Amino acid sequence: xxxxxxxxxxxxxxxxxxxxxxxxxxxxxxxxxxxxxxxxxxxxxxxxxxxxxxxxxxxxxxxxxxxxxxxxxxxxxxxxxxxxxxxxxxxxxxxxxxxxxxxxxxxxxxxxxxxxxxxxxxxxxxxxxxxxxxxxxxxxxxxxxxxxxxxxxxxxxxxxxxxxxxxxxxxxxxxxxx
Numbered sequence: 001x002x003x004x005x006x007x008x009x010x011x012x013x014x015x016x017x018x019x020x021x022x023x024x025x026x027x028x029x030x031x032x033x034x035x036x037x038x039x040x041x042x043x044x045x046x047x048x049x050x051x052x053x054x055x056x057x058x059x060x061x062x063x064x065x066x067x068x069x070x071x072x073x074x075x076x077x078x079x080x081x082x083x084x085x086x087x088x089x090x091x092x093x094x095x096x097x098x099x100x101x102x103x104x105x106x107x108x109x110x111x112x113x114x115x116x117x118x119x120x121x122x123x124x125x126x127x128x129x130x131x132x133x134x135x136x137x138x139x140x141x142x143x144x145x146x147x148x149x150x151x152x153x154x155x156x157x158x159x160x161x162x163x164x165x166x167x168x169x170x171x172x173x174x175x176x177x178x
Contacts, residue, residue, distance in 0.1 A: 144173075148172050151163070152168040
């Protein structure tokens, strides 16, 4: 095994201080700092900052244009919605008027059908009443002739009288009138 080596920790003149912190170099460091600052300021103010400012201004303009375009699109969308709502209201009004016209037409057709049915029923009723009258008159004539025959038969049976049919009919007519 070998003995460990020892490191010399005593500073020499070359290793005395870190050069930026060495006071002998402060003046030259401040001089170059001022020159570097002025050069950097000149480069930034003449070349870089105008480009950055132009980009910021261009971006601001683009954002303003985009906001204007968005506002125009919103206005167009609102106008489209208003036009749609108006056309929808017009369509509803037309539908209601068509429905009302169809209802009125149907009501008119129904009223005409009812009038026709009433006319048919009136005609049938008049015809039926005429037939009933004819049947009643025929029945009354038959009753008259039956009553006259019955009167002649009763007079023959009860009184033994031979009554002519015309005399029996006259007797039935007298009783009926009176």
